Amino acid sequence: MIEPRGDAVRAASRSLLTLRDLAVAPLGAAKPVLRDIALDVGAGECLALVGASGTGKTTLLRTLGGQIAAVAGTIELDGEWLTALRGKALRRLRSRVGFVAQKHDLVEPLRVHQNVMAGALGRWSTLRALRYLCRPTSAELAEARSALEAVGLAHKLRAPTAALSGGEQQRVAIARALVQAPRLLLADEPVASLDPVTARAILELLTSLAKRRGMALICSLHQPELATRYFDRVLEVREGTLTGSAAVHAAQPLRLTA
Amino acid sequence: MDSLWPLLSAFFPPVLTPSYLRALLPPVVETLGLAAGSMFLAFLISLPLGIAAGLRLPGTRPLLAVLSAVRAIPDLTVAILCVILFGVGPGAGLLALAIYYGAVVAKMFADILRTAPRPPLEALAATGARRLQLALFGLLPLKRADLLTYGAYEFESALRASIVVGAVGGGGLGSELVGSLAALDFPRVTTQLIVLVTVVAVLDQLAVWLRRHPRWLLALAPLGLAALAAYAPRLLAFDHALHVFGEMFPPRLTERDWAALLPRLWETAWMALAGTGGAVLAAALFGALTARNLAPPWLAWPLRRLMEVLRSIPEVVWGLILIAVAGVGPTAGAAALGLHSAGCLARLFAESLENAPRAPQLAIAGTGASAVVVTAWATVPLALGPVAVHSLFRLEWNLRMATVMGLIGAGGIGQALYDAQQLFFYRQMMAYILITWVLVALVDNASEALRRRYKLNQIPA
Numbered sequence: 141m142i143e144p145r146g147d148a149v150r151a152a153s154r155s156l157l158t159l160r161d162l163a164v165a166p167l168g169a170a171k172p173v174l175r176d177i178a179l180d181v182g183a184g185e186c187l188a189l190v191g192a193s194g195t196g197k198t199t200l201l202r203t204l205g206g207q208i209a210a211v212a213g214t215i216e217l218d219g220e221w222l223t224a225l226r227g228k229a230l231r232r233l234r235s236r237v238g239f240v241a242q243k244h245d246l247v248e249p250l251r252v253h254q255n256v257m258a259g260a261l262g263r264w265s266t267l268r269a270l271r272y273l274c275r276p277t278s279a280e281l282a283e284a285r286s287a288l289e290a291v292g293l294a295h296k297l298r299a300p301t302a303a304l305s306g307g308e309q310q311r312v313a314i315a316r317a318l319v320q321a322p323r324l325l326l327a328d329e330p331v332a333s334l335d336p337v338t339a340r341a342i343l344e345l346l347t348s349l350a351k352r353r354g355m356a357l358i359c360s361l362h363q364p365e366l367a368t369r370y371f372d373r374v375l376e377v378r379e380g381t382l383t384g385s386a387a388v389h390a391a392q393p394l395r396l397t398a
Numbered sequence: 399m400d401s402l403w404p405l406l407s408a409f410f411p412p413v414l415t416p417s418y419l420r421a422l423l424p425p426v427v428e429t430l431g432l433a434a435g436s437m438f439l440a441f442l443i444s445l446p447l448g449i450a451a452g453l454r455l456p457g458t459r460p461l462l463a464v465l466s467a468v469r470a471i472p473d474l475t476v477a478i479l480c481v482i483l484f485g486v487g488p489g490a491g492l493l494a495l496a497i498y499y500g501a502v503v504a505k506m507f508a509d510i511l512r513t514a515p516r517p518p519l520e521a522l523a524a525t526g527a528r529r530l531q532l533a534l535f536g537l538l539p540l541k542r543a544d545l546l547t548y549g550a551y552e553f554e555s556a557l558r559a560s561i562v563v564g565a566v567g568g569g570g571l572g573s574e575l576v577g578s579l580a581a582l583d584f585p586r587v588t589t590q591l592i593v594l595v596t597v598v599a600v601l602d603q604l605a606v607w608l609r610r611h612p613r614w615l616l617a618l619a620p621l622g623l624a625a626l627a628a629y630a631p632r633l634l635a636f637d638h639a640l641h642v643f644g645e646m647f648p649p650r651l652t653e654r655d656w657a658a659l660l661p662r663l664w665e666t667a668w669m670a671l672a673g674t675g676g677a678v679l680a681a682a683l684f685g686a687l688t689a690r691n692l693a694p695p696w697l698a699w700p701l702r703r704l705m706e707v708l709r710s711i712p713e714v715v716w717g718l719i720l721i722a723v724a725g726v727g728p729t730a731g732a733a734a735l736g737l738h739s740a741g742c743l744a745r746l747f748a749e750s751l752e753n754a755p756r757a758p759q760l761a762i763a764g765t766g767a768s769a770v771v772v773t774a775w776a777t778v779p780l781a782l783g784p785v786a787v788h789s790l791f792r793l794e795w796n797l798r799m800a801t802v803m804g805l806i807g808a809g810g811i812g813q814a815l816y817d818a819q820q821l822f823f824y825r826q827m828m829a830y831i832l833i834t835w836v837l838v839a840l841v842d843n844a845s846e847a848l849r850r851r852y853k854l855n856q857i858p859a
């Protein structure tokens with residue numbers, strides 16, 4: 141088993157992402173799904189979230205991605221408070237957080253290369269974004285192609301997105317995140333609909349990219365053996381809160397019998 | 399364009415004196431009565447026919463074919479025939495609506511009842527139940543919800559039609575409108591339009607309510623009966639009607655009519671294409687400006703009201719107004735189709751934009767894209783599919799409507815029909831009726847085939 145490395149108390153200045161006393165209640169949920177969440181993640185660190193179905197892994201990731209507002213607590217990214225930002229500043233910060241969703245969140249009527257280059261929208265001007273929809277330049281297409289190459293889908297560059305299989309769509313979403321080159325990449329079960337070989341390749345790719353680019357990576361996973369093999373730290377979401385490295389042990393039989 | 403303003407200002411201010419409003423009450427009641435009476439008759443005819451088709455009794459197939467065929471005669475054409483045969487007035491309008499909606503509703507009931515699940519019916523038949531018992535205890539309960547929902551929907555559409563039949567002499571508010579337009583009394587026209595829009599808005603609310611409480615459709619039975627008693631043609635001069643009908647046969651077109659036929663058909667098609675095309679463009683703009691997820695409320699709210707006005711005035715009424723102020727011709731027809739369609743499509747487009755899946759839009763926003771970019775990259779592409787379907791439906795509908803716009807002077811094949819009727823050239827008129835009929839049936843079949851092929855199913859708005 142890999143020694144959990146994140147146990148040492150981190151200086152707040154050194155961590156990329158800091159959560160304090162975070163509580164989340166998605167619209168429509170009667171009571172908070174998550175509460176008292178505290179977490180520090182450093183640049184280049186890879187973190188796996190495990191936990192039984194319905195415990196709140198997706199909810200936590202979506203909160204970090206800015207899709208759900210927290211009801212209490214703070215989220216600090218790169219020294220800025222996500223919860224306090226508005227407008228342009230918020231968009232700039234969001235462009236530094238990549239998200240690969242559990243259910244497909246691609247724009248199906250668009251082509252594959254368009255979905256991939258959506259990752260660049262945060263740094264493009266509005267005009268350039270509109271122009272790309274009509275006539276992409278060859279340099280831009282080359283960027284899309286190289287991102288797709290990384291996930292083994294270069295041959296689908298111009299394919300209609302709706303024509304891709306579930307696993308292929310998930311890889312397109314990963315390619316989009318690669319183009320976005322975020323400081324923090326959130327991935328909700330990125331390998332759930334992939335075969336074991338591709339699953340390993342994708343996790344290998346994500347974690348090595350995180351190391352190389354100094355990007356923090358948070359993945360939710362259902363396979364404890366993959367979690368312990370590829371990630372620096374494994375945390376378990378249980379009863380609405382995060383339990384620390386003990387989860388590595390709990391993750392082995394993973395309370396499926398409960 | 400310079401002449402537009404004086405034309406428009408002629409419509410203002412509307413006549414809003416209490417005495418005139420009171421004078422409008424009888425035509426409004428007559429319109430409502432036409433709808434209630436004709437739908438009562440229509441349901442009375444269509445329930446047994448629908449049940450027969452649902453039980454797959456012998457003779458069902460030809461029956462369905464006849465119903466489809468009758469349905470393909472535009473309602474206004476049926477109305478003009480009834481006016482010729484039974485004289486001007488609400489009686490003719492009531493009869494026309496009853497015939498047309500009888501076929502529409504019977505076909506609909508038949509389609510619904512034929513899709514009833516077989517096993518429960520077969521189990522019931524195995525107990526030795528007779529056919530009537532099968533229908534009462536099997537078929538109807540199984541499909542009750544569908545029957546009531548679609549029944550309420552057709553009732554709503556009959557209400558709109560009851561305004562329109564007045565345009566060719568079928569009584570009610572429509573006839574009143576034609577009278578005021580003929581007298582160039584535009585301020586009164588505005589009043590009538592206000593009343594019309596109000597009545598349609600109230601009925602819309604009623605229809606929404608009825609769809610949720612379909613039982614109350616039954617309460618319409620006594621109303622319908624009363625309307626029947628009030629508006630049924632007093633003297634159904636059947637001998638006279640038969641005689642006139644006989645004069646329409648054999649249908650015949652002169653050499654010159656044949657030569658003019660293709661240009662006339664083209665004029666009809668052009669009217670539908672231009673009207674739909676313009677409406678799609680306008681609706682793309684106004685749909686986006688009224689979508690709750692794209693436009694701010696202070697802009698969306700007034701524009702929504704404007705679109706409501708556009709669509710609550712039927713095509714034929716728009717046609718009557720435009721022809722009165724801008725003259726006879728297919729441009730007026732296209733504009734009339736366009737105005738009504740723009741109102742309908744704007745709402746449907748706005749709904750398509752609002753109903754675009756959330757997750758991909760959030761994902762694009764999550765990359766740090768601005769609101770405009772999210773709209774262009776996600777919301778609009780995601781809505782394009784439904785938008786295309788709605789536009790195609792509208793085109794089909796407008797092709798059908800374009801054939802009757804001529805009856806009020808907007809050119810095309812309907813104009814030829816109308817001219818023949820005015821000159822009492824009944825054999826020519828019947829020829830045009832038959833041609834229109836075949837055309838509409840062709841469009842109906844083509845679009846049904848298209849829909850089946852692409853699995854598009856929905857009620858046109």
Ligand SMILES: Nc1ncnc2c1ncn2[C@@H]1O[C@H](COP(=O)(O)OP(=O)(O)OP(=O)(O)O)[C@@H](O)[C@H]1O
Nearest residue numbers: 166167168169173192193194195196197198199200
């Ligand atoms: N919008 C919502 N309205 C109501 N309840 C919600 C909403 N979103 C999430 N929940 C609830 O929050 C809990 C956590 O959901 P979440 O999707 O985060 O689970 P998860 O850990 O990702 O599960 P899985 O492993 O099955 O993906 C669930 O009980 C769910 O029912």
Ligand SMILES: [Mg+2]
Nearest residue numbers: 197198242328
């Ligand atoms: Mg989940």
